[in-house]
Amino acid sequence: MLRVGIIGVSGFTGLELVKLLLHHPLVEIDYLASRSHVGQPLSDVFPSLKNICDKIIEPIDENKFSRLDVVFLALPHGVSMELACKLFGKVRIIDLSADFRLPKDLYEKWYKPHLCPDLIKEAVYGLPELNREKIKKASLIANPGCYATASILAVLPFLDIIESDIIIDAKSGVTGAGKSLREDLLFSEIESSFKAYSPAKHRHQPEIEYTLSLFESVNVTFVPHLLPINRGILATAYAGLVDKSDEEFLFEKLEKFYLNEPFVRVSKMLPQINNCTGTNFCDVSFALDKANKRIIIISVIDNLLKGASSQAVQNMNVMFGINEEEGLDLKPYYP
Numbered sequence: 001m002l003r004v005g006i007i008g009v010s011g012f013t014g015l016e017l018v019k020l021l022l023h024h025p026l027v028e029i030d031y032l033a034s035r036s037h038v039g040q041p042l043s044d045v046f047p048s049l050k051n052i053c054d055k056i057i058e059p060i061d062e063n064k065f066s067r068l069d070v071v072f073l074a075l076p077h078g079v080s081m082e083l084a085c086k087l088f089g090k091v092r093i094i095d096l097s098a099d100f101r102l103p104k105d106l107y108e109k110w111y112k113p114h115l116c117p118d119l120i121k122e123a124v125y126g127l128p129e130l131n132r133e134k135i136k137k138a139s140l141i142a143n144p145g146c147y148a149t150a151s152i153l154a155v156l157p158f159l160d161i162i163e164s165d166i167i168i169d170a171k172s173g174v175t176g177a178g179k180s181l182r183e184d185l186l187f188s189e190i191e192s193s194f195k196a197y198s199p200a201k202h203r204h205q206p207e208i209e210y211t212l213s214l215f216e217s218v219n220v221t222f223v224p225h226l227l228p229i230n231r232g233i234l235a236t237a238y239a240g241l242v243d244k245s246d247e248e249f250l251f252e253k254l255e256k257f258y259l260n261e262p263f264v265r266v267s268k269m270l271p272q273i274n275n276c277t278g279t280n281f282c283d284v285s286f287a288l289d290k291a292n293k294r295i296i297i298i299s300v301i302d303n304l305l306k307g308a309s310s311q312a313v314q315n316m317n318v319m320f321g322i323n324e325e326e327g328l329d330l331k332p333y334y335p
Contacts, residue, residue, distance in 0.1 A: 003068050014034070014074040020313050021313065066091070077098045098111065100123035123142045150170065151235045154168075154235055154299035158253070159218070161245065169237075171225040175230055194228065231304050234298065278302060
């Protein structure tokens, strides 16, 4: 049994990690910690867990980590790296923040000064469909962002046949903003409305562009939008085709790329959010704009799961040589 700790358990991603790991047959949740709600049962913070997980939330204590095999850091950007710097080499780490996803110069341009830049080189970007072999040997995994996961998985199969300028229009449910109390996230502000935010300056833009550019040089214009729903992301990517292509060729290319990927589902039917909600799946499809020689690629994920917590569990499975699908046999929430 793997002994597991979750730090930052009082947030949405921490909650999802608990729910997933409680049903993982090869895991024991040994340590739950947070910067808030210390001393309370987790079920006081999340009443839905009453009689399911009443484990007490403990303070963050570095002395507790030596007994663990792996720790999930579900902490805010900038906070996570403080702990990762102290823990690296003592326990394997899966970090759900952005602190190790980007090179130092890019991170500091979009976030803040990095406290342990040398550790960035040790981190493996935790997109299993991209870095499975590296993840197996990793001591520190940088779990990808939710928008980045949906966007990269959409574009990656077609990188060699599209033009370098890519436009990505993505929509997310409100849980993507976390649990913080903000006026713009009140029910009265969100319900029956729809808006774009942070166009051309959202922090997942450099993550998407940097990761794709490891394979082909690209320029990404990224515009996120807020949907009046709890969870889910739908990303639509627009790119010109270098050569004339037909639907059959493009579909075969997409299908072949993800042929052996258990959590990417390819279909000729355009995906929709409620087909993936509650699962670790990413659904991908496309439409061909023949008149303008452009491909329109659409992907869907659950932002809290494949976009965060279940992808982190998938990474843990790969990391420890466990069947990648273990503990992730999740059925969609439908309707």
